[in-house]
Amino acid sequence: MTRPELDTRVDxxxxxxxxxxxERGARDESVVVNIGPSHPATHGTIQVIAALDGxxxxxxxxxxxxxxxxxxxxxxxHTWHNLIPYVDRLNYxxxxxxxxAYCEAVETLLGVEITPRCRYLRTLLSEYSRIADHLTCVAAxxxxxxxxxxxxxxxxxxxxxxxxxxDLTGARVTYTYGRIGGLARDLPVGWLKRLAExxxxxxxxxxxxxxxxxxxxxxxDRTRDVGVISTADxxxxxxxxxxxRSTGAPRDLRKDTPYLAYGELDFDVPVGIKGDNYxxxxxxxxxxxxxxxxIRQLMDxxxxxxxxxxxxxxxxxxxxxxxxxxxxxxxxxxxxxxxxDVPAGEVYTAHEAPNGELGFYLVSTGGGTPYKFHVxxxxxxxxxxxxxxxxxxxxxxIIPTFGSVNMIGGECDR
Amino acid sequence: MTPAILDLLQRExxxxxxxxxxxxxxxxLTVPPAEVLRIARxxxxxxxxxxxxxxxxxxxxxxxxxxxxxxxxxxxxHMIRVRLKTRVPEADPTVDSLVSLYGAAHFMERECHDMxxxxxxGNPDLRPILLYEGFVGHPLRKDxxxxxxxxxVPYRT
Numbered sequence: 302m303t304r305p306e307l308d309t310r311v312d313x314x315x316x317x318x319x320x321x322x323x324e325r326g327a328r329d330e331s332v333v334v335n336i337g338p339s340h341p342a343t344h345g346t347i348q349v350i351a352a353l354d355g356x357x358x359x360x361x362x363x364x365x366x367x368x369x370x371x372x373x374x375x376x377x378x379h380t381w382h383n384l385i386p387y388v389d390r391l392n393y394x395x396x397x398x399x400x401x402a403y404c405e406a407v408e409t410l411l412g413v414e415i416t417p418r419c420r421y422l423r424t425l426l427s428e429y430s431r432i433a434d435h436l437t438c439v440a441a442x443x444x445x446x447x448x449x450x451x452x453x454x455x456x457x458x459x460x461x462x463x464x465x466x467x468d469l470t471g472a473r474v475t476y477t478y479g480r481i482g483g484l485a486r487d488l489p490v491g492w493l494k495r496l497a498e499x500x501x502x503x504x505x506x507x508x509x510x511x512x513x514x515x516x517x518x519x520x521x522d523r524t525r526d527v528g529v530i531s532t533a534d535x536x537x538x539x540x541x542x543x544x545x546r547s548t549g550a551p552r553d554l555r556k557d558t559p560y561l562a563y564g565e566l567d568f569d570v571p572v573g574i575k576g577d578n579y580x581x582x583x584x585x586x587x588x589x590x591x592x593x594x595x596i597r598q599l600m601d602x603x604x605x606x607x608x609x610x611x612x613x614x615x616x617x618x619x620x621x622x623x624x625x626x627x628x629x630x631x632x633x634x635x636x637x638x639x640x641x642d643v644p645a646g647e648v649y650t651a652h653e654a655p656n657g658e659l660g661f662y663l664v665s666t667g668g669g670t671p672y673k674f675h676v677x678x679x680x681x682x683x684x685x686x687x688x689x690x691x692x693x694x695x696x697x698x699i700i701p702t703f704g705s706v707n708m709i710g711g712e713c714d715r
Numbered sequence: 716m717t718p719a720i721l722d723l724l725q726r727e728x729x730x731x732x733x734x735x736x737x738x739x740x741x742x743x744l745t746v747p748p749a750e751v752l753r754i755a756r757x758x759x760x761x762x763x764x765x766x767x768x769x770x771x772x773x774x775x776x777x778x779x780x781x782x783x784x785x786x787x788x789x790x791x792x793h794m795i796r797v798r799l800k801t802r803v804p805e806a807d808p809t810v811d812s813l814v815s816l817y818g819a820a821h822f823m824e825r826e827c828h829d830m831x832x833x834x835x836x837g838n839p840d841l842r843p844i845l846l847y848e849g850f851v852g853h854p855l856r857k858d859x860x861x862x863x864x865x866x867x868v869p870y871r872t
Binding site for chain 2: 315316317318319320322364365366369371373374375378409410534536537538539541550552557558646647648649651658660662664672673675677681682684685686689714715
């Protein structure tokens with residue numbers, strides 16, 4: 302095979318993947334700068350084109366899509382079970398919540414009701430994932446402001462959680478642990494004991510973060526009154542999750558439309574006052590405390606009993622039976638090769654993901670693969686309104702504001 | 716669930732040639748494309764559906780009209796969701812944009828335009844968003860082959 306001649310001339314114009322919304326700023330002195338897509342502070346791949354007046358950001362044009370991998374197209378070509386590893390990779394900081402939201406959507410279409418143990422365990426693991434996600438977000442945005450110690454403390458706890466979840470699921474980040482109608486496996490021996498230890502450790506280290514950051518002059522100067530948004534604006538631009546709550550609106554799907562076991566739990570919805578970066582930091586910190594409180598309740602509530610529903614349409618038969626009886630062998634074969642036979646219909650299921658409302662809109666025409674698969678990902682919607690948080694502030698404020706929005710490329714670009 | 720508001724919505728919002736049903740605890744309204752903006756405006760102003768969740772489309776290549784455009788709305792007052800569906804033909808896949816009601820519609824309509832080629836009349840900015848400038852076709856249409864590639868820069872071999 303001959304290698305085609307690489308064009309090394311400097312003047313060859315490479316095609317530009319984006320067309321900026323503006324070529325020049327409002328005034329003659331304005332400067333247009335390009336930030337990203339490959340920049341350490343863009344959390345993956347996002348491009349911000351900003352018109353600057355001195356150091357002040359006049360106007361921004363946000364481009365996402367550099368991580369687009371045809372997720373929704375690919376999903377139309379695989380069985381319902383096979384999609385679980387894919388949805389893991391949407392928000393890769395809290396893969397379990399994606400799993401459970403997706404599984405619940407398919408279970409709704411199938412008309413399957415999960416077992417009590419599975420319901421409580423999913424709730425517990427959702428909250429555990431939320432802690433890991435918020436730790437990542439807070440740690441990364443603090444590090445971008447220079448707080449290396451805070452970063453290391455938080456990431457240490459997150460690593461305990463990752464290792465602990467690896468004991469349960471076999472993977473640190475992309476767990477593939479949800480199953481339609483249940484979960485992949487039950488808790489290993491001693492898992493809850495270690496969970497209690499990690500939660501105690503969490504409290505020690507998060508108390509240190511509060512001590513380091515809350516009244517820290519530098520931190521307050523960089524975050525207070527920066528990236529402010531009002532409740533009405535936040536709702537108009539589709540913001541959900543901690544960003545909406547930081548404006549003072551106690552909107553949380555776990556309270557408003559309770560799913561899983563949230564209706565039986567006692568917890569508060571922390572809200573901010575001004576909707577600035579500091580409030581978003583604090584709302585996330587307080588939400589983690591609430592998650593710990595919920596996990597402790599759930600550890601006591603967790604009932605014994607079966608983990609998976611006894612429904613041959615979606616649950617794989619026991620391996621022992623697959624090897625010994627023909628019915629189970631065929632059942633296993635059909636579920637793997639054809640996929641679960643999901644009745645025709647459409648469903649929208651939303652869970653409160655760490656970043657906001659994560660919705661799955663699925664359309665089935667019957668059979669083993671979805672006809673249409675759409676994700677309402679909070680990050681993508683937030684990128685549609687992020688210019689409201691950036692415009693009018695300093696160029697350097699883009700970094701903490703962007704960190705506090707916690708854009709996750711995997712779910713933004715799909 | 717507040718059934719009273721759902722009854723009210725069904726009675727008030729569905730035009731004579733529309734349909735309404737409840738599917739998996741979501742109220743589904745099917746309306747003609749010309750009615751979308753009017754109904755969305757009433758939902759936003761009279762019935763407090765303040766959060767625009769989502770817009771996407773479904774491609775039914777063997778059906779006329781070919782596309783369903785599907786909207787989801789949420790009310791932070793009533794805590795319920797409503798799905799609004801409309802059908803547009805392949806020859807003129809146009810609906811009115813909702814950017815005058817919801818800021819969030821800007822980005823989501825751009826994505827739907829990217830993926831299905833639905834034209835949102837009144838959206839000032841339908842540049843590609845997940846795709847790139849110069850991309851040909853609409854990848855989530857059923858007649859776009861999954862393995863079709865359009866690299867912007869030729870692959871190195």
